[in-house]
Amino acid sequence: MxxxxxxxxxxxxxxxxxxxxxxxxxxxxxxxxxxxxxxxxxxxxxxxxxxxVAVIGVTIWRSVSQSIKDANTTAEDAYAQVQAVKTKPTRADDKGGVLMSKDGYGKKVDNVPTIGVYMDFMCPGCGNLNRSLDATLIKMMNAGQINLDLHFLSFMDGQSTDEYSSRAAGAALYIADHDDDPNHLLDFVTNLYKEDFQPAEGSDYKSVSDDKLKEQAVKAGVSEDVASKAFGREYQDWLNAINDYVPRRTELLNTSGSYKGAFTTPTVVINGTRWDMNQLATTKQTIPDGFLESIGLDSANVGVAGKLPSIGADKEPISLMTGE
Missing domain, CATH: 1.20.5 (Single alpha-helices involved in coiled-coils or other helix-helix interfaces)
Structure with a gap:
């Protein structure tokens, strides 16, 4: 070879x-x-x-409600359950809102928009919304430029080890009923949403005592007596019923985005119409700038009595996409 x-x-x-x-x-x-x-x-x-996405903030970080217990229950049935609860917060209306204006609780200023805010005190997006927008809302309310309609929810109890959402919401409702100054309630809400106070959710949650919550109420101007009694949980049955009712209200459901057709927090309602905060990401606007454009008010006029939003008390929010 x-x-x-x-x-x-x-x-x-x-x-x-x-x-x-x-x-x-x-x-x-x-x-x-x-x-x-x-x-x-x-x-x-x-x-x-x-x-x-983190910069967009409020349009992404939201708590999707998981509270609906029976898919066959109608909004009307859930509403009836709210009305049937024996012990209700006296300053909450039949849909759960606590209305306030420069004139006090339950008194609307004429010819100005009513702004509804639906929140859970553990919701990260609610904290982001509060820290971004509430200073503007409070200035406008005190100047008679808007009415505020706050809705306290407690969907996220399961994200804490001690039912934080219900304890905080119950305290807010108690303060509204027993302290006649709406600014004390608003400052209490602001205190709970401060970055150095609002607790993390889920496995990162660290227990917050009633005493710690009470401290935030006293800092907000609430008396020691009222603050001490704000954690008796007397409104818990009502809160449970509200948690079941609110997500069934079709006018509160998302109209765009990945959660279209679902209820999420935070939700902002302007003159009865849900404000589409997803438009903020598309138009690359901050929350305050987008809000002011939606109600028709120049930022220089925030807190200036007599300078009123152009949409008045009846018109829908102005679209950030079309300007109409």
Whole structure:
């Protein structure tokens, strides 16, 4: 048999195979490097998107209600259950709202928008909304430019170990009933949503005592006597019924975005129409700027008595997309 040394054709084939194997190995290594690079790029892109989403804030961080117990229960049935509760907060209306204006509780100022805010004290998005917008809302209310209609919910009890949402909401309702100054309630709400006080949800939750909540009420101007009695949980049955009723109100459901058709918190309602906060991300506006545009008021006129929003008491919010 002839040796490879003496067979040029066989030597050529061996050389070609070696070259092909080397090329295939090099190609595989290059592909692996490219896949790794694409993975790194993908991770960076995801991180950038997450960062951008975090800036949007309120349109992303929301608590989706999980409180509906029976899918066959109608809004009318749930409403009837709210009315049937024996012990109700006296300053909450039949739909659960606590109305206030510069003139006090239960008194509407004429010819100005009524702003409804639906919140849970554990909801991260509610905290973001409060820290972004409530100073503006309070200035406007005290100047007679808007009425406020606050709805305290407690969907997120399961995200704490001690029913934080219900304790905080119950305290807010008690303060509304037993302290005649709406600003004390508003300041209490502000205190609970401060970044250094609002607790984290879920596994990161750290227990908050009633005494800690009481401290925030006293800081807001609530008397020691009222603050001490605000945690008796006498409105718990009513809160449970409200939690079941509110998500069934079709006028409160999201009209756009990934949660379209569902109720989420925070929800803002302007003259009875749900404000589509998803438009903020599309138009790249801050929450205060978008809100003021939606009610037709220049930022320079916030808190200026007599300078009223253009939509008045009856018109729907102005669309941030179309300006109409």
């Amino acid at each position: 002839a040796s490879n040394k003496n067979n040029p054709n066989r030597n050529t084939r061996a050389t070609r195979r070696a070259a092909e194997e080397a090329a295939a190995k090099a190609a595989a290594e290059q592909a692996a490097r490219e896949r790794k690079q694409q993975t790194i790029i993908g991770a960076v892109v995801v991180a950038i998107v997450v960062a951008l």
